[in-house]
Amino acid sequence: MEIFDYDNVLLLPRKCRVESRSECDPSLEFGGRKFKLPVMPANMKTVVDEKICLWLAQNGYFYVMHRFDLDNVKFVRKMKQAGAFASISVGVKPADYEAVNQLAAEGLVPEYVTIDIAHGHADTVKNMIEHLKAKLPGSFVIAGNVGTPEAVIDLENWGADATKVGIGPGKVCITRMKTGFGTGGWQLSALKWCARVATKPIIADGGIREHGDIAKSIRFGATMVMIGSMLAGHEESPGSTVEVDGRLYKEYYGSASDFNKGEYKHVEGKRILEPVKGKLPDTLREMQEDLQSSISYAGGTRLSDLRRVNYVILGGENAGEHLLM
Numbered sequence: 001m002e003i004f005d006y007d008n009v010l011l012l013p014r015k016c017r018v019e020s021r022s023e024c025d026p027s028l029e030f031g032g033r034k035f036k037l038p039v040m041p042a043n044m045k046t047v048v049d050e051k052i053c054l055w056l057a058q059n060g061y062f063y064v065m066h067r068f069d070l071d072n073v074k075f076v077r078k079m080k081q082a083g084a085f086a087s088i089s090v091g092v093k094p095a096d097y098e099a100v101n102q103l104a105a106e107g108l109v110p111e112y113v114t115i116d117i118a119h120g121h122a123d124t125v126k127n128m129i130e131h132l133k134a135k136l137p138g139s140f141v142i143a144g145n146v147g148t149p150e151a152v153i154d155l156e157n158w159g160a161d162a163t164k165v166g167i168g169p170g171k172v173c174i175t176r177m178k179t180g181f182g183t184g185g186w187q188l189s190a191l192k193w194c195a196r197v198a199t200k201p202i203i204a205d206g207g208i209r210e211h212g213d214i215a216k217s218i219r220f221g222a223t224m225v226m227i228g229s230m231l232a233g234h235e236e237s238p239g240s241t242v243e244v245d246g247r248l249y250k251e252y253y254g255s256a257s258d259f260n261k262g263e264y265k266h267v268e269g270k271r272i273l274e275p276v277k278g279k280l281p282d283t284l285r286e287m288q289e290d291l292q293s294s295i296s297y298a299g300g301t302r303l304s305d306l307r308r309v310n311y312v313i314l315g316g317e318n319a320g321e322h323l324l325m
């Protein structure tokens with residue numbers, strides 16, 4: 001198997017088919033709705049809050065609300081009252097089952113539910129998918145996280161509508177060091193490996209460091225990407241603002257860090273400071289422009305045209321040109 005990651009792969013251009021990048025369309029359909037970009041901010045406390053989720057929903061972007069210190073029933077009700085779609089996260093504990101029961105009892109159907117646990121290839125996830133499909137059959141269920149084709153096959157067979165791939169490639173992740181497991185360092189090839197067997201959308205989660213990494217993810221089989229650190233350091237980001245030597249930073253911490261958990265137990269995440277880089281809508285607009293450029297370099301007009309390009313691996317054992325025959 002070829003092993004590579006975002007920083008040692010480059011996509012190869014094909015003859016341009018447009019006169020302006022404005023002809024290139026980076027929008028997509030996901031779970032029955034159309035979105036401007038194949039990008040979702042990570043469902044983490046320092047990346048999204050209710051205000052950001054509402055703004056994203058009302059402005060044509062997908063979002064997933066986090067599940068920490070949050071009443072999912074209240075959140076879904078608020079989003080519905082605001083005329084927006086609801087996209088929540090759940091775990092696999094009794095309180096999560098109870099929240100799903102309450103949503104069903106009140107007829108509050110979130111359009112999207114993400115089962116968000118560290119080791120998603122587990123019977124606990126199978127049971128939660130079954131519960132969601134029984135209680136909220138109208139919800140689109142995203143399940144994860146996983147890092148192997150076997151796991152993608154199981155989650156799809158258990159009823160997941162999309163799977164999330166990425167164990168440990170995140171910027172505040174320490175799973176690799178703490179456990180010796182994961183896709184950190186080879187996330188892009190893990191994505192390629194998983195996408196080969198997938199029959200439903202895959203979300204590439206973690207490790208996106210540059211806008212061009214979105215196009216690379218699409219090339220290797222992702223339908224969407226989930227981004228934490230690159231979207232965390234904005235003026236509106238929920239993390240606390242910290243000033244160091246006259247420069248402003250936003251804190252960004254892992255959901256499995258002691259900062260999120262409130263205790264040092266089974267810690268697999270850390271806290272860092274991200275330099276404040278302006279406003280979130282400006283970054284999303286720039287991502288959109290950059291993705292339009294990517295599509296034009298692919299010689300196409302739509303996101304799916306990125307799938308057809310050749311690529312090179314720079315350096316290392318797998319170095320060389322990889323042509324589609």
Ligand SMILES: NC(=O)C1=CN([C@@H]2O[C@H](COP(=O)(O)OP(=O)(O)OC[C@H]3O[C@@H](n4cnc5c(N)ncnc54)[C@H](OP(=O)(O)O)[C@@H]3O)[C@@H](O)[C@H]2O)C=CC1
Nearest residue numbers: 091092116117118119145166167168169175255256266268
């Ligand atoms: N993408 C990634 O690489 C990772 C992401 N995270 C994020 O951190 C947050 C917390 O995750 P998580 O700890 O799963 O959530 P929870 O604390 O809600 O745990 C979910 C359930 O899974 C169990 N569990 C957790 N890890 C494992 C494991 N390795 N093997 C077996 N059972 C396990 C927990 O039990 P118990 O605690 O008793 O074991 C608990 O019952 C989530 O948002 C998750 O996405 C965390 C680590 C890696």
Ligand SMILES: Nc1nc2c(ncn2[C@@H]2O[C@H](COP(=O)(O)O)[C@@H](O)[C@H]2O)c(=O)[nH]1
Nearest residue numbers: 042170171173206207228229254255256269
């Ligand atoms: N191993 C851990 N992974 C975590 C934790 N909290 C979140 N995450 C994952 O990281 C991505 C975001 O990655 P980034 O590279 O874009 O910053 C997020 O979506 C989760 O899957 C954690 O505590 N430990």
